[in-house]
Amino acid sequence: MAVSLMQGNEAIGWGALAAGCRFFAGYPITPSTEIAEMLSRELPKVGGTFIQMEDEIASMAAIIGASVGGLKAMTATSGPGFSLMQENLGYAAMTEVPCVIVNVQRLGPSTGRATAGSQGDVMQARWGTHGDHPIIAISPTSVRQSFDLTIKAFNLSEQYRTPVILLTEAIIGHMREPVDLPEFETLEVVERVVTSSPDEYVPFSNEMGDVPPLAGFGQGYRYHITGLFHDQMGFPTQRLDEINPWLERVNNKLNNHLDEIVMVEEDIQEDATVAIVAYGASARSARHALKVARSQGHRASMLTLLTIWPFPEVQVEKLGERVERVIVPEMNLGQLALEVERMVGRRKVVRVNRADGEMVTPQMILDAIEG
Amino acid sequence: MAEHILDAHELDVDEIRIPRENWFESSETLQKLRKNKKFPTIWCAGCGNGIVMGSLIRAIEHLGLSNDEVALVSGIGCAGRMPVYMDFNTLHTNHGRALAFATGLKIARPDMKVIAIMGDGDALAIGGNHFIHAARRNIGITSIVINNAIYGMTGGQYSPTTPIGKQATTAPYGNIEPSFPLCELAIAAGATYVARSTVYHVLELDKYIEAAIRKDGFSLVEAVSYCHTTYGRLNKFGTAPEMMRDLKKNSISKAAYEKLSAKRQAGNSKIVRGVLHVNDEREEFTKLCRKLTEQAQGGGRQ
Numbered sequence: 075m076a077v078s079l080m081q082g083n084e085a086i087g088w089g090a091l092a093a094g095c096r097f098f099a100g101y102p103i104t105p106s107t108e109i110a111e112m113l114s115r116e117l118p119k120v121g122g123t124f125i126q127m128e129d130e131i132a133s134m135a136a137i138i139g140a141s142v143g144g145l146k147a148m149t150a151t152s153g154p155g156f157s158l159m160q161e162n163l164g165y166a167a168m169t170e171v172p173c174v175i176v177n178v179q180r181l182g183p184s185t186g187r188a189t190a191g192s193q194g195d196v197m198q199a200r201w202g203t204h205g206d207h208p209i210i211a212i213s214p215t216s217v218r219q220s221f222d223l224t225i226k227a228f229n230l231s232e233q234y235r236t237p238v239i240l241l242t243e244a245i246i247g248h249m250r251e252p253v254d255l256p257e258f259e260t261l262e263v264v265e266r267v268v269t270s271s272p273d274e275y276v277p278f279s280n281e282m283g284d285v286p287p288l289a290g291f292g293q294g295y296r297y298h299i300t301g302l303f304h305d306q307m308g309f310p311t312q313r314l315d316e317i318n319p320w321l322e323r324v325n326n327k328l329n330n331h332l333d334e335i336v337m338v339e340e341d342i343q344e345d346a347t348v349a350i351v352a353y354g355a356s357a358r359s360a361r362h363a364l365k366v367a368r369s370q371g372h373r374a375s376m377l378t379l380l381t382i383w384p385f386p387e388v389q390v391e392k393l394g395e396r397v398e399r400v401i402v403p404e405m406n407l408g409q410l411a412l413e414v415e416r417m418v419g420r421r422k423v424v425r426v427n428r429a430d431g432e433m434v435t436p437q438m439i440l441d442a443i444e445g
Numbered sequence: 446m447a448e449h450i451l452d453a454h455e456l457d458v459d460e461i462r463i464p465r466e467n468w469f470e471s472s473e474t475l476q477k478l479r480k481n482k483k484f485p486t487i488w489c490a491g492c493g494n495g496i497v498m499g500s501l502i503r504a505i506e507h508l509g510l511s512n513d514e515v516a517l518v519s520g521i522g523c524a525g526r527m528p529v530y531m532d533f534n535t536l537h538t539n540h541g542r543a544l545a546f547a548t549g550l551k552i553a554r555p556d557m558k559v560i561a562i563m564g565d566g567d568a569l570a571i572g573g574n575h576f577i578h579a580a581r582r583n584i585g586i587t588s589i590v591i592n593n594a595i596y597g598m599t600g601g602q603y604s605p606t607t608p609i610g611k612q613a614t615t616a617p618y619g620n621i622e623p624s625f626p627l628c629e630l631a632i633a634a635g636a637t638y639v640a641r642s643t644v645y646h647v648l649e650l651d652k653y654i655e656a657a658i659r660k661d662g663f664s665l666v667e668a669v670s671y672c673h674t675t676y677g678r679l680n681k682f683g684t685a686p687e688m689m690r691d692l693k694k695n696s697i698s699k700a701a702y703e704k705l706s707a708k709r710q711a712g713n714s715k716i717v718r719g720v721l722h723v724n725d726e727r728e729e730f731t732k733l734c735r736k737l738t739e740q741a742q743g744g745g746r747q
């Protein structure tokens with residue numbers, strides 16, 4: 075297209091449009107509102123619909139309803155709104171309805187600091203709704219990545235019939251960078267394909283690989299969707315011989331495809347003794363710290379996690395084996411560090427945290443590198 | 446049909462559809478109920494929910510709708526279990542959220558008849574805000590609220606429609622909260638078709654549900670029912686047939702109500718049955734969405 079100075083939130087809106095999103099339901103909340111504003115302007119131009127719902131519970135419900143109706147659908151919110159979405163988010167996971175939830179994190183708990191960035195919702199993104207469930211969360215580190223990962227979020231969501239959370243924060247959401255977006259037609263976009271006839275259709279089949287195709291309502295495939303445990307036809311069940319195969323398929327459907335889901339960026343120095351594992355805005359500080367550290371003669375590697383959930387276990391474990399210390403900078407009091415510790419051992423991990431709404435500075439990370 | 450039945454319902458012969466001989470066998474819609482493994486229902490024998498389901502089926506059948514073009518959306522509660530038994534596109538959602546899910550679905554598929562089935566707690570307590578806003582938008586959803594004045598599924602806690610003084614498991618000293626007038630709330634919020642009847646007055650229910658589905662806008666049918674298992678037992682109201690008889694005794698048609706003196710109207714404690722409100726002026730929400738889209742695509746004001 076052409077280079078323009080674009081905000082992260084705006085890039086998310088364009089990414090959604092490029093991915094084929096045709097429905098957005100949301101409720102205004104700082105620092106995510108620009109996404110709603112942008113899509114209220116752009117969606118009707120491509121035949122889509124924007125609706126401002128009465129709250130975030132309704133927003134989450136509406137995008138699931140629209141997705142069941144056959145539209146790619148998204149909502150965007152921040153901390154308090156993300157909390158309200160949890161019950162229906164679990165419904166989407168349980169019923170395997172694709173949808174994308176953008177959480178532009180702000181400082182919590184509670185109303186916190188509305189305009190300040192945070193990475194405080196990392197664990198909530200994984201376990202915010204009740205019960206074991208599959209979830210994907212991905213986190214961009216730049217404006218351009220906000221665009222790319224939004225498309226990726228839709229693609230993963232459609233491919234695996236799962237809600238996908240785009241976990242960004244006030245910093246990248248509100249930051250402006252020059253970007254040159256690609257022509258939308260050149261992008262790879264996943265569409266729903268149902269091959270079986272209505273008579274043969276089994277909406278929650280355990281026998282069609284990990285992810286049975288989803289037929290939209292009103293297309294001749296009449297079936298039942300419920301948040302209760304259900305059999306392969308979607309009818310409520312209490313039978314353990316129906317519940318257990320479902321549990322197994324749905325909770326493994328992501329694990330069996332980690333190659334496609336887990337995205338990391340590696341900047342490895344072969345003889346490094348220290349490594350940084352970072353994501354989101356903190357990865358930007360970490361990159362700067364890495365550059366300075368190397369210029370001062372430190373041997374250091376860095377792993378940027380674009381996929382947060384499922385956690386990139388293999389990549390982090392491998393990295394940990396090659397270094398003595400792993401530094402995990404986060405704008406929270408230590409959330410993803412718990413996962414890193416699980417993979418590389420507690421003694422190797424150095425946490426660098428702040429949860430006051432300000433960025434982890436390159437200096438804080440440099441101090442940790444210098445030990 | 447016997448005259449006394451017509452009298453009881455205060456109906457004219459040409460106002461009703463007389464059930465045919467062999468009505469089950471000759472009804473395509475009934476034949477398409479989900480027979481495979483979903484019956485009997487989870488409802489207590491004698492529950493009014495089944496009566497409302499029958500009315501809904503007859504209304505859909507009479508409208509000549511194909512099963513494919515109907516979507517039934519519900520929340521959680523005994524009423525919310527209705528869709529699973531019916532061979533439509535069925536979405537059983539979370540407690541209170543049926544209308545919010547239905548809103549997304551209706552926007553995605555404005556060509557479909559989207560019907561939301563809710564309980565009184567579902568629609569008025571946890572889902573009260575969605576109810577108000579769906580009515581305000583006048584989105585083309587038919588809502589059917591089965592008002593049994595109690596939380597049936599969870600075992601008889603008081604709901605926003607439990608009368609003052611009545612017993613509930615969470616109101617052991619009698620309920621002290623006033624109840625929500627469901628239909629009046631819908632009218633005030635902007636619904637364009639509002640009717641009320643009871644599970645005793647089945648022919649009325651058939652008719653109102655049919656009209657509500659036909660209405661292009663947000664419509665409400667309040668089906669006053671009873672829960673003999675919880676509310677009935679706690680308040681010693683007797684068996685299901687006895688509670689049904691009470692609905693007959695304690696209700697009055699809108700026509701009869703309007704003939705009462707102002708004083709007697711003010712003192713009326715009976716359930717008023719009838720079409721309480723119709724508004725043909727307001728445009729349906731998804732139609733407005735389409736207009737907005739056309740305007741945006743035509744380079745309208747940006």
Ligand SMILES: Cc1ncc(C[n+]2csc(CCOP(=O)(O)OP(=O)(O)O)c2C)c(N)n1
Nearest residue numbers: 521522523524540564565566567596597598
């Ligand atoms: C968020 C949430 N809160 C509470 C419940 C428990 N619950 C299930 S049904 C119900 C009330 C049902 O009452 P009503 O809506 O009147 O339907 P009825 O069972 O009477 O038909 C409640 C409180 C729930 N399922 N979800």
Ligand code: SF4
Nearest residue numbers: 488489492523597672
């Ligand atoms: S508990 Fe009450 S409302 Fe629920 S099925 Fe039984 S009678 Fe009906």
Ligand SMILES: [Mg+2]
Nearest residue numbers: 564565595597
């Ligand atoms: Mg009830």
